[in-house]
Amino acid sequence: MQSIDELLTYCEKVAFDLNFAHAKNWKSQNEKRVIVGYLPIYVPREVIHASSGLPVGIMGVGDRKQIIKGDAYYQSYICHLPRGVIEMALDKNLDGFDGFLFPAICDCIRNLSGMYKLAHKGKFQRYFDYPQNFDPKIGGVFYIQEMEKVMDDIFNINGVRADVNSLNNSIRLYNINRRLIEAIYDIRQEFPWRLSAVETYHILRAGIAMPVEEHNEILKQVLDYIQTDRGEPMDNIRVVVSGSFCEQPPIGLIKSIEMAGCYIVDDDFMLGSRWILGDVEENTDDPLQALTNAYLYQSQFSSAYYDVGNPKGKRLVAQANKRGADGIIFSAASFCDPALLDRPEMQKECDEAGIPHINFQYHENTGQFKVIKEQAGTFSDSIKLWA
Amino acid sequence: MATPKDAIKEKSMIIQKEMLTKQFQELSKAKELGKKVVYTFVPGNLIELILAFDMLPVYPEINALQSGMRKKSGGFIKDAEKMGHSEDVCTYVKCDIGMMLNGNIGPTGDKIPEPDLLLLSYTGCFTFLKWFENLNRLYPNAEIAMLHTPYQEAGKMTKEQVDYMVKQLKEEVIPKMEKVSGNKYDPEKLKKLLRNSVQSEDYWVKILQTAKNKPSPIDAYFAGVYYMGPINTSFRGTEECVQYYKELYDEVTERAQQKLLPVTPEGIIPEEKFRLVVEGPPNWTNFREFWKIFYDMGAVIVASTYTKVGGLFDMGYRQNPEQPLESIAEYCMGCYTNMNLPQRVDLIEKYIKEYKADGFLINSIKSCNSFSAGQLMIMREIEQRTGVPVGFIESDLVDPRYFSYANIKNRLESYFQMLEQRKIILQQETV
Incomplete structure (x- = not known):
């Protein structure tokens, strides 16, 4: 068994390897294996896994790669994430990927799917459309068709057709994965000093670049380690961070929030890995229907999900209350229409619920955190002194 | 700054103004x-369905663009930003919200009534989803219906996508329309x-x-945005709309026979020096100044993508009265912004070649x-x-x-100089 420090070092390495060597090595061991890259936020990874595929999350380059070519593809008023995703493709970081999925989250990611088509990157480039109709006979049917298209894409490459058994098995593995992640969050809610937000982030992000079986083993070990005390408790407030679900914040930003006196007890950084709340039915004759039901009825609130009838502001407040958070930090990428257009209504809900909040914007490669640290520090002090 | 002279208007523009005035009244x-x-x-609007239920449409984007042309949008946007909206996001949304905060007064000075139904025809723009979530909170008593148009x-469009839309129309949209209208x-x-739509198309x-x-x-961009008004918004399906387009067709045919150039607010363009294809919506706050730059340069827009946001009729699509719901589904999916990037590139290439653009x-x-x-790709x-010079x-x-203004004019002047040079080179090569 590795020490927790070894595990964390390993996860950080896998999470931020922009050449995805770990995934490519996995693929090289069997000619039927394929790698399918996906953009934020959520895709049902089970259908890829069940087709002998490795779903690999492409979350941008963060502050680990200088963008030169990517900037020539985007105007200044478009977010940073797609620049890095184009740069990676042009720099051959993504060679060896068999296909790419671009989930329906915003017009930038949608149009990026077309750019990949024009650039002929991968053997398929598919815009993955979530239904915004939640009637199982309408939107549910559409969602199954979307999943079948992905299964067809993979079958056309490796000849492997996911069946009931393989899908049930994949569902079971991803259920375990989500359960372990939630168990870690539950412990962090009580004892956030045992695993910092940055460490948690590294562990979760590594999980989208390695097989789920391996990630489950790592999560189990981490969970064991944090059953007992680790680190020193600080006089910090507890916050939920919201709005960082697509373009990821730089690690320095997450660290700055915690160093400024805010334990992050919940967040939406790696929302795709936690999208489904609870288990997907795993011993079923119709696993695609089970995945569909999970999407229709068990989705976490998200800016990519039409929320009339179940507004996300109220769900955010419920999440903050459940986690015992003292406040909410709205942290969105600049020019992120989904997050920023949701923010005023979510803030209004916080006001009505009496939950303090602050907000700021970032780019994935933001390098200066002094202002953010001061803002978060003042937020923490104000809650500690006057709340 | 000199006061702009009164804008020259075509007869069809006057007819359209009368139609709009009547509609707002x-x-x-x-x-x-x-x-x-x-x-x-x-x-992807459902105007024929709306009219079939005797209801009246309001288009928040149109309110926003009219606010832009009436120089009111700047204040509306600031008001929306004061209530927490970011500078980074869609200004149509902010302008619309600001307009509501300021009493929702339309272009004729009359108050626009509150909605009985929020019909989210979610076609080709993710922000529409967010916009209607916001409207839902501003008008909590209005019924709301969602029509998700697959990209x-x-x-191409698939049968499964059409089926998905028809089911939504039957199970979600039409029942809500029946409930709200009582019809x-x-x-x-x-x-x-x-x-009627087919005739207008x-x-x-x-x-x-x-x-x-x-x-x-004609100018298919600056004038095109006026021409497309009735068919893309409230009038498609009406006999009034057919009459408008018949009148407009007669007018431009006559101009074509007489080899007359497009009418602009400054007068008829004296000379067609450059023929352009344009991609993207226009700016509305300085629309006339913007157009005048092209007028001054003798640049005529012969095809534009923006005028296809309400449908690609010029690529052969027509409403099919015999299969009304399927036809509406295809109409929605066929709008320009619902096309993928390779389709958009193919369309622009076709326009450049067919319209012999410089x-x-x-x-x-x-x-x-x-x-x-x-767009940069x-x-x-x-x-x-195509090898034609591109400008941005x-x-x-x-x-x-x-x-x-100065920045745009500067860039356009450089661009037109490039076009001029290219023309000279091409002429020399021909000789």
Whole structure:
């Protein structure tokens, strides 16, 4: 068994390897294996896994790669994430990927799917459309068709057709994965000093670049380690961070929030890995229907999900209350229409619920955190002194 | 600064103004008339269905652009930003919200009534989803219906996608319309409206295609946004709309026969020096100044993508009254912003070749990622495929802070110099 420090070092390495060597090595061991890259936020990874595929999350380059070519593809008023995703493709970081999925989250990611088509990157480039109709006979049917298209894409490459058994098995593995992640969050809610937000982030992000079986083993070990005390408790407030679900914040930003006196007890950084709340039915004759039901009825609130009838502001407040958070930090990428257009209504809900909040914007490669640290520090002090 | 002279207007523009005035007056009396009001969006709109239920449409984007042209959008946007909206997001949304905060007064000075139905025709723009979530909170008593239009991901429409839409129309949209209007769905009435639509669509396509003449009798972008008004918004399906397009067609045909150039607010363009294809919406806050730059340079827009946000009729699509719901589904999916990037590139290439354009220009809009994300790649592709010089300028829909006249004029002048040079070189090569 590795020490927790070894595990964390390993996860950080896998999470931020922009050449995805770990995934490519996995693929090289069997000619039927394929790698399918996906953009934020959520895709049902089970259908890829069940087709002998490795779903690999492409979350941008963060502050680990200088963008030169990517900037020539985007105007200044478009977010940073797609620049890095184009740069990676042009720099051959993504060679060896068999296909790419671009989930329906915003017009930038949608149009990026077309750019990949024009650039002929991968053997398929598919815009993955979530239904915004939640009637199982309408939107549910559409969602199954979307999943079948992905299964067809993979079958056309490796000849492997996911069946009931393989899908049930994949569902079971991803259920375990989500359960372990939630168990870690539950412990962090009580004892956030045992695993910092940055460490948690590294562990979760590594999980989208390695097989789920391996990630489950790592999560189990981490969970064991944090059953007992680790680190020193600080006089910090507890916050939920919201709005960082697509373009990821730089690690320095997450660290700055915690160093400024805010334990992050919940967040939406790696929302795709936690999208489904609870288990997907795993011993079923119709696993695609089970995945569909999970999407229709068990989705976490998200800016990519039409929320009339179940507004996300109220769900955010419920999440903050459940986690015992003292406040909410709205942290969105600049020019992120989904997050920023949701923010005023979510803030209004916080006001009505009496939950303090602050907000700021970032780019994935933001390098200066002094202002953010001061803002978060003042937020923490104000809650500690006057709340 | 000199006061601009009175704008020169075509007869069809005057007719359209009368149509709009009548519509806004009717809207202001909606409650007295017992008419229900539907807020909806332009791309993939369901106007024939709305009219089949005797309801009145309101288009928040149109309100926003009219606020832009009336120089009111800047204040509205600031008011929305004061309530927490970011500077970074769509200014149509902020302008609309600001307008509501300021009493929702329409262009005729009358108050626009509150919606009875929020009909989210979610076509080709993710922001529509967010916009209607916001409207839902501003108008909690209005019924709300969602029609999710699948993207043409694979560069085509599939039967499954059409089925998905028809099911939504039958199970979600029509029942809500029946509930709100108190009227039963009448397929025969819808078919009659669709038959009128086809006639308007036929005229509209013929009008657009007159720009293939040299010189072109129309400007398919600046004037095009006026021409497209009735068919893309509240009037498609009406006999009034057919009459409007017949009148417009007669007018431009006559101009084409007389080899007359397009009418602009400054007068008739004296000479067609350059023929351009333009991608992207126009700027509305400084629309006339913007147009005048092209007038001064003798640049005529012979085809534009923006005029296809309400449908690609010039590529052969027509409403089919015999299969009304399937036809509406295809109409929604066929709108320009619902096409994938390779389809958009193919369309622009076709326009450049068929309309014998000298150049291709992108007006990239800060607010509109649906158009703007990927435009620099479109530009490269078009340059490679056609060899025509490409130009790129940036502005915004209705935020006056993002319209820099000097900057845009400077860039356009350089671009037109490049076109001029190319013309000279091509002429020399021909000799």
